[in-house]
Amino acid sequence: MAIGSREPFAPVLREVRAVVFDTDGVITDSARVHAAAWKTAFDAFLRDHPPDDPRQGRPFDVRDDYLRFVDGRSRLDGAAAFLASRGIEPVARRVRAVAAEKERLFTHRLGEQGVDAYPGTVRLVRALRAARMPVAAVSASRHARELLTGAGVVDLFDVLVDGGEAARLGLAGKPCPDLFLEAARRLGVPPNRAAVVEDALAGVEAGRRGGFLLVVGVDRAQGPSTGERLLRHGADIVVGDLGELLDDGLQR
Structure with missing residues (x-):
């Protein structure tokens, strides 16, 4: 009705x-817990796998990057979209690795904070x-x-x-x-x-x-x-x- x-x-x-x-x-x-977990996972990935263009290696922004690339998407789709935005080819092993690390961090923080x-x-x-x-x-x-x-x-x-x-x-x-x-x-x-x-x-x-x-x-x-x-x-x-x-x- x-x-x-x-x-x-x-x-x-x-x-x-x-x-x-x-x-x-x-x-x-x-969303704040998701964003924080993504930031930690992406920043670590960018440090370990710096893009060819140094300007693309800037840290993940929990407001702009989160909203544009990962918010509302599945973990794999979000990881692939963000890596591509930084000029990093989103091959399956990279996407799975960063998505798995984000999942680990999110689960841990969810248990601590609720x-x-x-x-x-x-x-x-x-x-x-x-x-x-x-x-x-x-x-x-x-x-x-x-x-x-x-x-x-x-x-x-x-x-x-x-x-x-x-x-x-x-x-x-x-x-x-x-x-x-x-x-x-x-x-x-x-x-x-x-x-x-x-x-x-x-x-x-x-x-x-x-x-x-x-x-x-x-x-x-x-x-x-x-x-x-x-x-x-x-x-x-x-x-x-x-x-x-x-x-x-x-x-x-």
Whole structure:
């Protein structure tokens, strides 16, 4: 069912019948842990395998490089994209090596630090459920269920499509829309009646390619360049926190 005009949601959601949320950086604050692990892995690789052009050997930037090359993608796709951006041929052994090191670092840091769910996201999801709106969580990571469980929010979602499911079903990674389309299919709602919520450039592009009714970009840093990029890649709107999609959030 669609959200009614009497529900406490921003007007942009009023025609939506289901919402598909990305996990890292949208539901949980795990994007910071991913970015830190990628930085350590990539910086070590660049030191051990310096590019021919010294300018290409600069350290991995946890904001710009993370957003452009790895955020929202599978580990292997992210590793390959970043290495290629530095003029390093992304042969399979190199990609696997740096991806495996990132996985080791991420798992270690996740065990030490844990992650939390963003309060604004939790408020929105609870409000959607109260309005009997089906919701799904999607992630290119195989850690999504672990992250959502650790943050205490896994039971809020009707459907979870993660990296393990993507591998099992042969779903292409973002910016292809396969993960989002599978989530919408499981919710029983066509894409042109559903919304996608994403913080990654590849993710908003996937939502646009999938023909979703609404693509919401989330810019936690609230920097003008990031918001503009999200819009250019396919977001219909950009918010700093998902609480802004509640009517009371718009008043804050």
